[in-house]
Structure formats: structure tokens, C-alpha cells
Amino acid sequence: MEPPAQPKRVTIVDVARHAQVSTTAVSKVLRNAYGTSPEMRAKVRQAIDELGYRPFAGARGMRGQTYTVGVMLPDIRNPFFPDILDGITDALWDTDYRVLMAPGRNGEEAEAKVTDAMIDRGMDGLILVAPISPRSHLESVAGVVPTVVVGRHGQSAAYDTVSDDDLAGAALIVDHLADLGHRRIAHIEHAETDPSRLAEMPNAIRADGYRRAMRARGLEEEIAVVSTTYTQEGGYLGAQQLLARDPRPTAIFAGADIVAMGVLQAVSEAGLQVPGDISITGYDNTTFAALGPISLTSVDQAGRLIGANSAQLLIARIRDRTRPTAQIKFSPTLVSRRTSSPPPS
């Protein structure tokens, strides 16, 4: 029944013999290296096709590259991250590079285990998306293998970065709500205690952006921040606190869409109408936000663009490890939906 296990993998030696050339020649053709005549290339390519040869990355990695890029994502459930992964995968689809991903599981220890595993597996480069690891760990990883860090502000000489302007994104929300006539705009943030991350993590920047934007609109008196976590429950608990205040806010800016989900539930349980009694906004423009029954006003970070640019930076760094590091920042856009409207009069 069982198909007889394939005889043996075709190797570069088989190709060389079949094409009547040396293995060196095959290797060179494979890598488009210098020193091959057009005739040789043709012969080798034909032999490769005829034999169905595919190079074995493990062996390649012992001397050269594995043509593999590792991506660490913190949380594939947040639909924003798959966008980034798609951007990376698309950008590399027609190259020899392949993308392999592992979940970072939101822990320093777990992240270290993942980055180690990727290094040990000979990845040519790493893209770390919104890592929570301390800077020192990121730099030591980047010292071993070309690395791009996505979604953390602050620059490093050791790795390139790609991020979205969270400061501007928070301002988009505050301005949108203030333009609608809101004054008592509250914010639910993800508590950040570690001082080194305070300056780099998106959540901290969003909270900072909220405060700045409020001041810029002359609403410093109305600044109201509740610290919970970027989870549905964090939103639920945060909203309960805010709704208990007197006067209660007319708008809640949740730091992430998933937080807004919890807020919506708390608001609904409190018997309030959205947006009639209170406006709600999220951040990330995830699939959640777009769902018909939800229709959440949110901030869109071009995830695919972020991913595509990360991939390009990484490939550039793999080619030239000494090039100066780059920091790419994208501007977010506001997506206005049904959960925001002028405040009750």
C-alpha cells in the first residue's frame, strides 16, 4: 500500500555527473556566483530540472546560507500580526528565501528560547515582531545574526527597525473625537513598568501620544488614563472603572481593538448605547474592527507594508552586514466606523 520510500535524495553530485561538470560548477550556478559560462549554466539548469534536484538547506548552512528567514510573532491571534507575516512572505515569495515563523508567547524566557532555536537552525536572518525582550537581548541576537526589529521605537546600531508612528496614531484618535465635540476622552493603556521598555514599546507610546494630543487640544484637565492590559478582560475592567466616574467620559480610546471588545461589553452591560451615549475607539484596525456587528472606529497600521519593508531591510543586511542601520516609520491612518459620533448633548 505504502509508496516505497524514495530511493535517495538527489544531490549536487548527481546533478554534476548528469551534466558532466564539476560539483563546484553546479554550486556556482545555484548561487549565481561569478565564473560560469552561459553554456555551463544552461547545461546545469537542465540537469537540475531533469533530476528534480533541490538543494538541502542543512548542508548549505554549514558553509554558506540556508536561505531561511525566521519570524517571531508575539501573538498570532491579534490579526494585525498575520498582516505583517503576509507582507514578509509575499516580499520573499519569488526569491530563494523561505519564511518560517514561531510564536514568542509573550514572555522573555520564551522569546529567548525561540531566538536561540532559530539561530541554532541556521537562519540567515531574523525578524522580531513586537518583542518584549530587553534591549540587551535584542542586541546580542543581532550580534549573531542579521536582525530587524518591528514595532519598537528607539534605534540601535545593531539592528534595523520598522515601526508605525504610535504617537501620531494616538493623536488621530484624540483629534477625531475632539473634532466630533468630545472633551472627556479617556484612555485605557497597557500597564508598563519596566523603564527601559517605557520608551520603546508601542503601548507606552500610544499612552504618551494620548496625553500630548489632549494637551495640544487644550484638554489637559480632562486627561483620564486607566492602566490595565491589552486584553479583552483589561478592556472590560478598565471600562467599568471609567463608567463609575462622575462625570463619566463621553468617549473611551482603547489602546487596542481587543481592549475595545471588552469595553463594548462593559458598556452594553451598563445599559449604555454606542455611540449614542458613549463613543468607543480601538487601535490596530484588526479583523474584529471590521466585523459587521462591531464596526469599530480604529487606527490602521499598514501591516503588510511593515512586513514587506522588514523583509527588504533584512535581505539588504544579510547581503551587507556593515551597512548602517535604518529606521523606517510609517504613518497610521484613521478608519472611522460606527462606534464614534458626537457626544450626547
Added chain:
Amino acid sequence: MEPPAQPKRVTIVDVARHAQVSTTAVSKVLRNAYGTSPEMRAKVRQAIDELGYRPFAGARGMRGQTYTVGVMLPDIRNPFFPDILDGITDALWDTDYRVLMAPGRNGEEAEAKVTDAMIDRGMDGLILVAPISPRSHLESVAGVVPTVVVGRHGQSAAYDTVSDDDLAGAALIVDHLADLGHRRIAHIEHAETDPSRLAEMPNAIRADGYRRAMRARGLEEEIAVVSTTYTQEGGYLGAQQLLARDPRPTAIFAGADIVAMGVLQAVSEAGLQVPGDISITGYDNTTFAALGPISLTSVDQAGRLIGANSAQLLIARIRDRTRPTAQIKFSPTLVSRRTSSPPPS
């Protein structure tokens, strides 16, 4: 500024020298192989710790294993699939195996590219989640590397399978709705034309399960199926068709939660109340379903369990390639939420 690139990677030779033993000894300790005294093990372990040695998978893969398991997921945006990945990752977390994942991108060609890439990278085993590739491709992959196929019914001598009983799941929904008093229960399925997949793909089985359950309840006259796709748009369009019928159904069983999202939107646009005017159910019990404002009745497939069992089957097969293939099937459970209630009187 830049931390000076690490001198050189520590190799098994360094460990051997430092521990005053042979490289063979180190290799054996690493693999818990036969023929090492406790003293030797202690010495080697200490040297490994002192030098911070970590084996290089590429080199290992040339002779033995890479201790890497590849997982292909069709769609990380469907929150059901991350559950499976978590189950796999958790099950292998405390072993030497590491899990690397790649998106299958819902295409035969893309899936082939991904499985090839994983084979070329020396994966010890593959877990293919809900692949759409034809059986022949799955079998040829399984002929090269130990493989577990998740979420496809039907057995093979070449690979193990783990799936959830979609026939039973569909019956759970139909019975739930019928028990509530519904008779005109409609179903939105994902169109399946390929005959070979008709018998294996979960979507086809769910539609079949719906028909069987309706007959079992004496509702064969009421069977109403619309074929679209398992997407939000598919749900939207499918629901529009169903709502235009006279008499219109009192309940819609969407084949997947994401489909139900589109249904909810269409129903809302038609000015109908859920569940007052019409009951809606999904399938997969995704994060969507649990969101406060959605609260969708759905079918839960224990994703983590499926993942954990896949991992165990795979490791067992890696250890013994000749063991007979196993087929594990789990029973789904109904999660009743606010979108289902008795029909309007």
C-alpha cells in the same frame, strides 16, 4: 558602538576538549545515547554549561535529526488554527524539538512550495493542518518525512490523522436548533467541487452532517443549503439569498464562525433581530464567537487537544516509521450563546 561579532560558535570539539573526552562522548550525552557512564555525563554536561554550547541543527541534520517539526497552517486569521499550534508547541516545549510554522496560503501550489521548503530544511516531521492539497501530494510528502494530517477525514497508510468529528458537530447544531423548536433551519456551506476532497474536507462533512441530522429529525423537507465560501463575504451573500426566500428560514447554521459574521451583518441590514427574528450559529468557537457584542452560538473543537495529539503521534512516528498509522477523532461540543433562541411564534 556595535558589539563585536561573537568570536566563533562553540562546537562539539570545544566541549570535548574542555571536558577531556571524545566528541563521540559529547554527541552521545547530547542524544542520551547508549554507552555513557554517569561520570562522563556529568563532566560533559558541566562543560556544556560552562561553555554555553548549543548544538547546530544544520550539522545534526546531515547525519541524524534536526529536532525540528514543521507545521503548515492554512490560515492563521481563523483563531481556531492558532489553538492547534499552541497545542503542538506546548506539547513539545520541554523536549528538544522546536516548532516552526509556515502559512499554506490556501493554494495547492503554495502548499507544495511550503512542504518542499520544510523538507529541504531537514524537518524531522511535518504536521499539515487542513491542507487542501490532493491526497496524492500528501502521500508523497509522507513518503519522504513523517507526517500527520490534521482536519481531514479518511485514512491513509502513509500518514497519521487527527480530526474532529464534523458529522457530529453539525448534528449538535441541528439538534440544538430543532430542540429550540426550529424547523426551517438553513445551512451555508463552502462549495466543494473536487470529488476527491468531497469525502475528506471538513466543510463537506459538515454539510453532509447537516443533511443527515435534518433527516434524522424528520426535517428532510426543510433542508436548505446555499453554497458560497467560508468567508465573511460568503456569509453575507449566502444570508441575502436565504432571507429572500419565502418562507424564510428561522435559523441559519453557518459552516464557520467567520461565515456567521457575514450572516449577522446581512440580517442586521435586513432589519431583523437576532435571535428574536432569526437564530444564527457558527462553527469553530473562535475568538470572534466569544466577543461580548457577538456572543455567537458555535461548536467547539478542542484545538489544543488536537494539536497536542498531533505532536505526540508525530514524535511516535519519528521514532518508529513502520508503526501502523493511527486515526484520532475528537468529539466537538456545543457552546450555546445569545444568537440562538426559540423561533418567533
Added chain:
DNA sequence: GTGAAAGCGCTAACAT
């Protein structure tokens, strides 16, 4: 432009 040969880090026969 081309190829012979060394060697990457590890595992597995095969001694001892």
C-alpha cells in the same frame, strides 16, 4: 572559466 580538494559540525560504524 573550470575543477580538485578541504572542511563546515555533527553522528554513526567500527574498533578497542
Added chain:
DNA sequence: ATGTTAGCGCTTTCAC
């Protein structure tokens, strides 16, 4: 129980 040695499949000097 321990060590010696020959590769695994590829890339990379370095001759020609």
C-alpha cells in the same frame, strides 16, 4: 564504556 574515523551535501579557497 570510550575513542577513531569516515562521511553527510554543500561552499569555498586555490590551483590550473
